[in-house]
Amino acid sequence: MDHVLIVDDDAAIRSLLTRYLEEHDYRVTTAADGREMRRALASATPDLIVLDLMLPGEDGLTLYRSLNPKARIPVIMLTALDEAADRVMGLELGADDYVPKPFEPRELLARIKSVLRRARRLPPNLAPEAVRHYRFAGWRVDVVARELVGPTDVVISLSGSELRLLKGFLDHPRKVLSREQLATLAYGKDISPLDRGVDVLVSRLRQHLGDDARKSMLVKTVRYEGYRLDADVEAVD
DSSP states (O other), rough: OOEEEESSSSHHHHHHHHHHHHTTTTTEEEEHHHHHHHHHHHHOOOOEEEEESSSSSSSSSHHHSSSSSOOOOOOEEEETOOOOOHHHHHHHHHHHHEEEEEOOHHHHHHHHHHHHHHHHHSSGGGGOOOHHHHTTTEEEEETTTTTTEEOOOOEEEOHHHHHHHHHHHHTTTTTOOOOOHHHHHHHHSOOOOOHHHHHHHHHHHHHHHHGGGOOOSSEEETTTEEEEESEEEOOOO
């Protein structure tokens, strides 16, 4: 039975979601604020957290940042319709999905099922390490600053999806990652067989690295399988 932690200061929402999810065979724990969330996490690690952005005291983004990255708990954020900036920031930080308020419980249930399915698609060896700095092939990466620094100290700013894709390669050097796995790492979503988003993202990353796709030395195409970073990687911290 999957365990969902709901963090929302609205008692009615907590009660409604608890009843609805329990009817669909989920175990549910609730918290009204950050203090109660930490208490719940100290007692048991949930399979997924539903986290409201607008909370008294510490807001949802602050609480999301406080989560242990090694625990790799999927997070769905609840947002008001006018919180686009916070929603984007949450997704850039790595949240798995968001649901705008007001919402139907069945929509949230569908999102929960989808996020859990994606999270379990990655095998255990793809769990990323909590590292801020990397070095590889003369390049340096600052995960927090989202910067790629070249051998000549040229600084390249990375988008959130570019950083997540690169970090996926850096956490698993010399391993072939499928397009589906890379989509989960970069976008946190499923892709269709015709979706070329991962290929476009790999192309952009190669351009940043000065890596010619026709004779790639770093991000290599493995035919019918995916892509592989052909470099030794040093995790600095």
